[in-house]
Amino acid sequence: MASSTHVSDDEVLTNADDQQFEVFCIIWLDNNMQANDDRDTEQKLRSIINRFKRFKDVERCQQYINARSTEDRLIIIVSGRFGRKIVPxxxxxxxxxxxxVYCMNEADNREWSKKYTKVKDVVTELDKLISQIEVDHKIQKNIND
Known part of the structure; x- marks a missing residue:
């Protein structure tokens, strides 16, 4: 008797989303996201890089990152508390x-993050975060092309 594999609609949509042509993806890991502010922020970030994933759980986020192709280019936004866990x-x-690192305590988070060269900035203001990602993305696009 042959077994059949059923793929749910959610899996198909997720896989289709992950297979977009854009190699750049923003991944935001934070469990303190506010709905209204986040929609506006997500929209601004999607105007820079359309692929956007949001996580509230460190383990699920790390599994997603590990499963990505080495050809993908991932930009990670992380809270200070989660950053200490996932960045290493x-x-x-x-x-x-x-x-x-998007956080409330810049000084403490600069201290632990300074040994990681891929940590581009530690910021407390959303506008600064978005501007920095936009500038850095223009540079990365030129390198990747």
Whole structure:
């Protein structure tokens, strides 16, 4: 008796989304996201890089990052608390090109993050975060082309 494999619509949509032609993807890991502010912020970030994934769980985020192709170019935005957990585990992955720590306590997070060269900035203001990602993405696109 032959077995059949059923693929749910969610899996198809997720896989289709992951297979977009754009190699750049923003991944935001933070469990304190506010709905209204986040929609506006996500829209601004998608205007820079359309592929956007949001996670509230460190393990699920890390699994997603590890499963990405080494040809992908991942830009990670992470809270200070989650950054301390995930940055050491993902820093050396080829697909991770930039990490931004978005936090409330810049001084404390600069201290632990300074030994990781892919941490491009530690910021407390959303506008600064978005501007920095936009500038860095223009540079990365030129390198990747």
């Amino acid at each position: 585990a993902i820093h050396n992955l080829r697909q991770v090109i930039s990490i931004y």
